[in-house]
Amino acid sequence: MSEKYMKEYEAGYTPRLVMEEASRCLLCHDAPCSKACPAGTDPAKFIRSVRFRNVKGAAETVRINNILGAICARVCPTERYCQQGCSRSGIDKPIDIGRIQRYVTDSEDAFKMEILEAKPLNGKKVAVIGSGPAGLSVAGILAQDGYKVTIFEKEAKAGGYLRYGIPEYRLPTPVVDREIKRIEKLGVEIVLNHPVEDIEALKKEYDAVVVAVGHNKGKVLPIFAGKRFVKTAVDFLHEAKRRKGNIKVPQNVLVIGGGDVAMDTVTTLKLLGVPQVTDVVYETFAEFKASKKELQGSQEQGVSIIDGYVPVALKGKKVVFQHRFIPAKLEVKADLIILAVGQYTEAGLLGFEVNKLQEVTNASGKVFVCGDVAHNGEKTVVYAVRSAKEVAYAVKKYLGGK
Amino acid sequence: MVKKDLSVTFLGVKFPNPFCLSSSPVGNDYDMCKKAYDVGWGGIVFKTIGPKSYVINEVSPRFDKLDKEAEPFVGFKNMEQIAEHSLEENLADLARLKKEYPDRVLIASIMGNDEETWEDLARKVTEAGADMIEMNLSCPQMTSHAMGSDVGSNPELCKRYCQAVKRGSKLPMMAKMTPNITDMVVVAKACLEGGADGIAAINTIKSICNIDLQKKIGMPIVNGKSAISGYSGKAVKPVALRFIQQMRTAIPNLEISGIGGCETWEDAAEFILVGATTIQVTTGIMQYGYRIVEDMCNGLMHYMEEQKVDSLHELIGKANKNIIPAEELDRDYIVYPQIDEDKCVGCGRCYISCYDGAHQAMEWDEDKRRPHCNHDKCVGCLLCGHVCPVGAISLGEIVFKKTAKPGRKIKDIRL
Numbered sequence: 001m002s003e004k005y006m007k008e009y010e011a012g013y014t015p016r017l018v019m020e021e022a023s024r025c026l027l028c029h030d031a032p033c034s035k036a037c038p039a040g041t042d043p044a045k046f047i048r049s050v051r052f053r054n055v056k057g058a059a060e061t062v063r064i065n066n067i068l069g070a071i072c073a074r075v076c077p078t079e080r081y082c083q084q085g086c087s088r089s090g091i092d093k094p095i096d097i098g099r100i101q102r103y104v105t106d107s108e109d110a111f112k113m114e115i116l117e118a119k120p121l122n123g124k125k126v127a128v129i130g131s132g133p134a135g136l137s138v139a140g141i142l143a144q145d146g147y148k149v150t151i152f153e154k155e156a157k158a159g160g161y162l163r164y165g166i167p168e169y170r171l172p173t174p175v176v177d178r179e180i181k182r183i184e185k186l187g188v189e190i191v192l193n194h195p196v197e198d199i200e201a202l203k204k205e206y207d208a209v210v211v212a213v214g215h216n217k218g219k220v221l222p223i224f225a226g227k228r229f230v231k232t233a234v235d236f237l238h239e240a241k242r243r244k245g246n247i248k249v250p251q252n253v254l255v256i257g258g259g260d261v262a263m264d265t266v267t268t269l270k271l272l273g274v275p276q277v278t279d280v281v282y283e284t285f286a287e288f289k290a291s292k293k294e295l296q297g298s299q300e301q302g303v304s305i306i307d308g309y310v311p312v313a314l315k316g317k318k319v320v321f322q323h324r325f326i327p328a329k330l331e332v333k334a335d336l337i338i339l340a341v342g343q344y345t346e347a348g349l350l351g352f353e354v355n356k357l358q359e360v361t362n363a364s365g366k367v368f369v370c371g372d373v374a375h376n377g378e379k380t381v382v383y384a385v386r387s388a389k390e391v392a393y394a395v396k397k398y399l400g401g402k
Numbered sequence: 403m404v405k406k407d408l409s410v411t412f413l414g415v416k417f418p419n420p421f422c423l424s425s426s427p428v429g430n431d432y433d434m435c436k437k438a439y440d441v442g443w444g445g446i447v448f449k450t451i452g453p454k455s456y457v458i459n460e461v462s463p464r465f466d467k468l469d470k471e472a473e474p475f476v477g478f479k480n481m482e483q484i485a486e487h488s489l490e491e492n493l494a495d496l497a498r499l500k501k502e503y504p505d506r507v508l509i510a511s512i513m514g515n516d517e518e519t520w521e522d523l524a525r526k527v528t529e530a531g532a533d534m535i536e537m538n539l540s541c542p543q544m545t546s547h548a549m550g551s552d553v554g555s556n557p558e559l560c561k562r563y564c565q566a567v568k569r570g571s572k573l574p575m576m577a578k579m580t581p582n583i584t585d586m587v588v589v590a591k592a593c594l595e596g597g598a599d600g601i602a603a604i605n606t607i608k609s610i611c612n613i614d615l616q617k618k619i620g621m622p623i624v625n626g627k628s629a630i631s632g633y634s635g636k637a638v639k640p641v642a643l644r645f646i647q648q649m650r651t652a653i654p655n656l657e658i659s660g661i662g663g664c665e666t667w668e669d670a671a672e673f674i675l676v677g678a679t680t681i682q683v684t685t686g687i688m689q690y691g692y693r694i695v696e697d698m699c700n701g702l703m704h705y706m707e708e709q710k711v712d713s714l715h716e717l718i719g720k721a722n723k724n725i726i727p728a729e730e731l732d733r734d735y736i737v738y739p740q741i742d743e744d745k746c747v748g749c750g751r752c753y754i755s756c757y758d759g760a761h762q763a764m765e766w767d768e769d770k771r772r773p774h775c776n777h778d779k780c781v782g783c784l785l786c787g788h789v790c791p792v793g794a795i796s797l798g799e800i801v802f803k804k805t806a807k808p809g810r811k812i813k814d815i816r817l
Binding site for chain 2 (some may be wrong): 016019020022023026027028029030032051087088089090091
């Protein structure tokens with residue numbers, strides 16, 4: 001039953017359809033969409049290029065502004081960013097910016113374009129820990145400016161959450177592979193199967209070190225700790241993606257959580273053929289965290305979503321929930337329980353506590369943090385790209401570049 | 403359910419409605435014409451019948467289209483010449499159509515290559531039962547320079563051929579004009595002097611629609627080459643309306659069959675208002691099929707009801723007197739744009755166009771994302787209104803210029 005999971009869920013635009021969508025764009029002055037993109041991808045400019053039949057130019061705009069443009073096109077919760085400001089909403093509905101961006105980046109591949117170029121090496125070496133979206137982006141940006149960048153990745157393949165987190169139907173592995181290849185072509189070296197155990201050694205060997213290890217572990221609520229039939233969403237999604245959907249899942253699964261990771265989990269379960277998927281969510285629908293698109297996707301798959309409940313006890317495989325606002329109780333028994341209740345960083349091996357990361361960075365001056373670990377804001381790919389741009393700028397400044 | 407009499411009388415012939423197929427690929431044989439009549443077309447101009455000696459040999463492919471954004475067929479380029487069936491087959495089709503559809507109008511389009519063939523064709527189509535003759539003096543893609551638009555741009559030749567047709571037939575006759583000429587009035591007058599009863603306008607405009615950027619050849623490509631040929635469709639409507647208006651102005655009460663980019667009842671109404679009695683259609687049919695006549699008829703009936711008229715003749719040429727030389731227009735006032743802030747979606751297109759294409763009068767509030775018109779700079783061109791995607795900009799306050807004639811009153815201005 002991995003077929004459905006392996007197929008990209010949303011079809012790409014045809015040339016005709018992308019032109020229809022681009023023609024809906026009002027081509028705003030001082031466009032709100034471009035102002036709303038955390039990574040500065042500049043959708044107003046690339047949509048205008050599409051409209052004026054310059055797809056190659058559009059691809060350049062996307063790629064120069066967003067080194068993970070093909071990934072963001074697929075996974076970005078655009079409703080919260082560019083599309084939220086879209087003036088077209090004043091008429092009917094916003095432009096489907098993500099899908100246009102996907103057409104543009106797919107065309108970039110079809111045309112075999114090589115947009116980014118690396119300047120000659122400037123003699124400075126930078127180490128990046130982690131090859132997730134933040135690590136890849138910061139490495140790619142620095143490599144373009146002539147820095148010799150080496151990424152250290154603990155897994156057997158690069159990509160971090162892109163490769164092992166976001167499900168295949170939403171982000172196909174070949175897309176991730178192509179993005180990584182683009183970054184490698186800029187001269188970035190990725191050392192695989194290499195967990196960093198001693199950051200001090202890196203600090204000696206490199207002119208700067210960027211920590212981009214992400215929020216790599218799923219949280220476990222205390223009542224579920226140590227239970228064999230309980231998994232974290234991070235682990236579940238990792239296994240599903242690594243094994244191309246060929247995993248055994250019981251017939252009745254309970255998921256707890258209501259963010260985008262929870263939606264990815266429930267939809268994956270459904271696409272893998274699990275008949276009973278129940279999602280119990282802390283937030284009520286009015287407070288929902290997941291993007292509308294992901295929520296809609298899971299509902300289309302027939303997931304039962306129950307909102308507003310907190311898990312309070314575990315009796316065998318039965319979870320007891322209490323509603324947050326009304327006197328209501330819920331009991332759900334399941335063969336497998338998956339927790340999508342948040343993530344944290346496990347980086348003990350690096351030799352310092354994550355919550356002291358900022359301090360470490362500030363003290364040494366040589367270590368920078370990037371991506372999810374760098375801030376408490378949005379944990380999205382587009383924010384990782386934004387963070388990478390900021391960190392790359394800081395690294396360059398530190399190393400005396402422009 | 404609207405019910406209005408759409409019938410018109412054109413050159414003395416009564417049409418159940420003004421909509422006709424124009425002489426083209428859409429009226430190529432009996433079967434096609436039968437279907438068109440069945441769907442509701444009031445008349446058919448059968449595809450141009452040429453002299454027996456002229457052999458038609460078409461290219462493949464033979465069309466191209468101009469697109470704009472996601473809109474295909476903004477304009478259409480066509481390389482087909484005249485009817486490829488034999489003269490006998492065409493005459494037989496005419497006879498059969500007239501017999502089976504006596505209440506519909508059947509117009510024979512003919513094209514000779516000398517006086518003798520014009521006269522002979524006129525006689526033959528008359529004998530076959532046609533109600534009317536259209537002289538094709540205007541096809542721009544003939545392989546003979548003795549035929550088509552090369553003839554239609556020569557007034558003297560047109561006159562002689564009209565006389566020849568009139569010798570061959572007493573049927574009402576219209577001459578079809580080429581737009582590939584500076585002044586159509588000269589040719590139209592020559593045709594009328596030669597005996598034409600009315601004018602059909604316009605035929606297609608000589609064009610190159612697109613160039614293949616890789617192969618560096620015009621489209622469509624015929625074994626590595628292409629040729630200039632006729633352009634039609636919505637894009638040519640403004641040109642057609644202009645020629646009709648000019649002829650109606652120079653030759654009052656001239657009866658005209660309007661042609662050029664008519665797709666909707668609104669297009670048709672425009673042709674009628676500038677003086678067309680019937681309207682001929684091809685490109686719209688090629689793109690959408692004969693069925694488009696249903697909405698043309700019904701839409702036109704609703705328009706008649708709105709206009710409170712019982713006959714289309716009450717509308718023919720009603721715009722002619724309102725289209726005057728530029729030098730006679732009232733230049734005493736400015737009308738400022740009026741911006742509806744509730745309708746405005748804040749795209750700023752008016753601001754961009756006013757700055758880059760007009761007089762930098764539209765100012766932009768960055769925080770509120772709303773435009774504001776500075777009357778000190780505004781010249782009242784209303785470009786802003788044309789680019790607004792939501793129709794939030796309309797005609798507002800009228801102000802007389804300092805140079806205006808004294809004593810003028812705003813209430814007298816008709817916007």
